[in-house]
Amino acid sequence: MAGLLVAPAQAAGTTASDPAATASSSGGDCKEKKTVGNARNRGDIFHSHAKTADWDHDHVGMYYTTKTIVEAPGVGSKSKSVTASTLKKCGPIVKMYVKAKQSSRDKAADYAYKHFRGKSYDLNFAGNKASNTDYLNCSELVWKAYKYAVDIELDKNGGPGVYPDDIRDDGSTVTYQTIR
Numbered sequence: 001m002a003g004l005l006v007a008p009a010q011a012a013g014t015t016a017s018d019p020a021a022t023a024s025s026s027g028g029d030c031k032e033k034k035t036v037g038n039a040r041n042r043g044d045i046f047h048s049h050a051k052t053a054d055w056d057h058d059h060v061g062m063y064y065t066t067k068t069i070v071e072a073p074g075v076g077s078k079s080k081s082v083t084a085s086t087l088k089k090c091g092p093i094v095k096m097y098v099k100a101k102q103s104s105r106d107k108a109a110d111y112a113y114k115h116f117r118g119k120s121y122d123l124n125f126a127g128n129k130a131s132n133t134d135y136l137n138c139s140e141l142v143w144k145a146y147k148y149a150v151d152i153e154l155d156k157n158g159g160p161g162v163y164p165d166d167i168r169d170d171g172s173t174v175t176y177q178t179i180r
């Protein structure tokens with residue numbers, strides 16, 4: 001794993017090699033991971049700290065139920081559903097709801113569960129919004145679930161790539177819990 005990592009400084013200035021390309025979505029350098037735990041609503045999103053080399057890329061996943069998460073964990077892992085009460089990530093962990101009807105959140109959650117499990121990890125973050133769904137990274141999974149199911153775009157700065165912080169900072173996501 002370590003051999004795959006590219007420091008941001010080395011990757012900077014290259015267009016073909018995004019530093020995210022070698023990142024593990026959910027990896028981190030914290031001493032003690034925190035339990036992610038349950039959400040208020042189906043379709044809610046969690047954001048956690050994740051770091052590869054010196055690059056803080058962070059991580060996101062979404063709640064299929066209030067107690068079950070669908071996420072793309074990182075390189076070498078397929079996307080899957082996991083129990084929120086047993087999932088541990090590096091803090092701060094932030095939980096958000098999406099400004100939408102609950103029926104829309106439900107549709108996005110259903111979409112992720114039905115279509116976005118068992119996918120290999122997508123090394124491409126920089127163009128992840130337009131890429132196919134045979135491969136998914138963490139923010140791509142969340143963004144595409146809302147985009148494809150209910151046409152809500154969760155990406156603060158737009159462009160061809162959606163990163164975890166783009167989703168957290170988007171005006172349509174509202175933070176209601178922070179675990180440090």
Ligand SMILES: [Ca+2]
Binds near residue numbers: 156157
């Ligand atoms: Ca973006």
